[in-house]
Amino acid sequence: xxxxxxxxxxxxxxxxxxxxxxxxxxxxxxxxxxxxxxxxxxxxxxxxxxxxxxxxxxxxxxxxxxxxxxxxxxxxxxxxxxxxxxxxxxxxxxxxxxxxxxxxxxxxxxxxxxxxxxxxxxxxxxxxxxxxxxxxxxxxxxxxxxxxxxxxxxxxxxxxxx
Amino acid sequence: xxxxxxxxxxxxxxxxxxxxxxxxxxxxxxxxxxxxxxxxxxxxxxxxxxxxxxxxxxxxxxxxxxxxxxxxxxxxxxxxxxxxxxxxxxxxxxxxxxxxxxxxxxxxxxxxxxxxxxxxxxxxxxxxxxxxxxxxxxxxxxxxxxxxxxxxxxxxxxxxxxxxxxxxxxxxxxxxxxxxxxxxxxxxxxxxxxxxxxxxxxxxxxxxxxxxxxxxxxxxxxxxx
Numbered sequence: 001x002x003x004x005x006x007x008x009x010x011x012x013x014x015x016x017x018x019x020x021x022x023x024x025x026x027x028x029x030x031x032x033x034x035x036x037x038x039x040x041x042x043x044x045x046x047x048x049x050x051x052x053x054x055x056x057x058x059x060x061x062x063x064x065x066x067x068x069x070x071x072x073x074x075x076x077x078x079x080x081x082x083x084x085x086x087x088x089x090x091x092x093x094x095x096x097x098x099x100x101x102x103x104x105x106x107x108x109x110x111x112x113x114x115x116x117x118x119x120x121x122x123x124x125x126x127x128x129x130x131x132x133x134x135x136x137x138x139x140x141x142x143x144x145x146x147x148x149x150x151x152x153x154x155x156x157x158x159x160x161x162x
Numbered sequence: 163x164x165x166x167x168x169x170x171x172x173x174x175x176x177x178x179x180x181x182x183x184x185x186x187x188x189x190x191x192x193x194x195x196x197x198x199x200x201x202x203x204x205x206x207x208x209x210x211x212x213x214x215x216x217x218x219x220x221x222x223x224x225x226x227x228x229x230x231x232x233x234x235x236x237x238x239x240x241x242x243x244x245x246x247x248x249x250x251x252x253x254x255x256x257x258x259x260x261x262x263x264x265x266x267x268x269x270x271x272x273x274x275x276x277x278x279x280x281x282x283x284x285x286x287x288x289x290x291x292x293x294x295x296x297x298x299x300x301x302x303x304x305x306x307x308x309x310x311x312x313x314x315x316x317x318x319x320x321x322x323x324x325x326x327x328x329x330x331x332x333x334x335x336x337x338x339x340x341x342x343x344x345x346x347x348x349x350x351x352x353x354x355x356x357x358x359x360x361x362x363x364x365x366x367x368x369x370x371x372x373x374x375x376x377x378x379x380x381x382x383x384x385x386x387x
Contacts, residue, residue: 047170054164070164078175102178102267109263 001028001090028090031138038135039088042080049126050077056122061115072115075107076123079150083142095142100149107150117151176264179252180271199248203276211305215313227315230302234319241320242327245272257328273297290379292353295321295335300348303341312337312365314348325352336361338371345371351378 004024008017053076057069078099086095107116124143127136169175179185179198186203188195195203219226246257249268253260260268266283273281279299287294297317306313314337322335334355339345349371351361357378364374 047166050166050170054166058164066164070169073164073166074169074175077169078177081175098181098184099177102271105267106263 003091003093031090034134035088035090035138038131038138039084041131041135042084042139045130046077046080049080049123052126053119053122057115057119060118064115068110068112069115071110072112072119075103075112075116076119078103079146080123083139083146086142087139092141092145095145096149100146104150104153113151120147120151176253178271179248179268180275182275185275197248199244199251201244205277206301208301208305211301212307215305215307227313230315231319231322234316234321235323236319237316238320238323239327242324245269246327277301287375287379291357292351292375292378293325294375295350295352296347297350298341298347300341303348306340306342308344309340309342310368311343312340312348313342314340317348318350321350321352334358336365338365338374351375353378 001024005028008021008024011017011021050073054069054073057073061069082095082099086092107113120143127139131139185198186195187198187200195205197203215226215230218229222229245268249257249260249265253264257265262285269283270281273279278301279297281298282296284294284296297314300314300317302314302316312318318335318337322333325335326333332355333352335350335352336358337348337350338361339347339349341348351358351371351374360377361374364377369377
């Protein structure tokens with residue numbers, strides 16, 4: 001959305017914006033309140049959710065070194081913060097280029113994909129419980145993008161080179 | 163017990179410092195481009211780089227390669243200092259203490275953010291004392307025009323100085339494949355000068371990167387060109 005708006009800003013010299021362009025602003029403004037509310041909700045539930053996920057992790061991976069679980073949880077917190085921000089500003093590229101391009105190889109190099117995947121599933125369960133279906137619709141595209149780019153891909157070659 | 167409170171109260175969870183929109187800043191009124199740490203950046207025109215090649219070669223002939231290599235060394239040494247400072251400030255620890263994957267990712271993203279193309283670091287032969295760097299879309303190789311021999315000497319000098327600073331050992335670098343000679347990417351081998359003589363001789367004889375790697379590391383099956 002930010003990108004689309006930027007294009008409109010750059011078009012200021014051409015003419016007044018057309019109705020279809022103004023629609024872009026309206027769509028963003030209409031959904032902004034919902035996005036803000038959801039952002040606040042996700043922010044306020046961060047600690048509770050992370051505590052819950054930490055318990056899930058410890059139960060699910062009793063023999064895994066705590067250092068690895070801590071790192072996976074840290075990655076997950078980062079993912080949630082970026083997904084929430086990307087949802088707020090309605091910008092997939094923000095999530096893709098700022099975080100996923102970076103984190104995908106880090107997760108692969110630490111061989112954390114499986115644990116990260118479990119965290120993702122635990123989290124989806126919690127979100128189903130605490131978010132309305134309208135709210136889930138807002139955040140889902142970003143969670144889905146994370147899953148596609150980071151969790152569904154085979155580990156990149158770099159993991160073998162380290 | 164996982165420490166959630168400590169995790170959430172830490173000032174930040176470090177990720178990609180070199181995100182384009184965040185890294186490239188500017189004091190536009192003063193006509194300056196700057197990094198997010200306030201260091202000056204410069205957009206260098208391609209035609210100027212072509213001029214550098216043509217000017218140096220006209221004046222110096224065969225010594226041009228060595229001059230560009232020396233320029234690259236100067237660049238690499240100072241680039242390392244800036245990179246190390248930026249990483250230490252951002253991650254809150256010394257570059258040497260960064261995990262290998264964070265170091266590699268940061269360097270790759272840093273290279274991209276500066277508009278230098280992309281690089282990959284291949285550590286497969288690290289135990290034998292060699293690192294292979296592959297770069298693509300190199301502005302140096304592009305400015306050199308079509309050549310028979312590798313021509314991105316500034317980058318070779320860069321990697322030589324950069325890894326010398328990083329390791330604390332004097333390291334040399336030889337370019338073994340070049341976009342200007344029709345290769346899909348540029349390959350550079352970093353190692354000690356003594357051991358890289360074989361590679362330099364190989365380049366003179368027109369050998370491929372794969373063959374040179376096999377001569378340097380005979381037990382390793384280097385599958386890539």
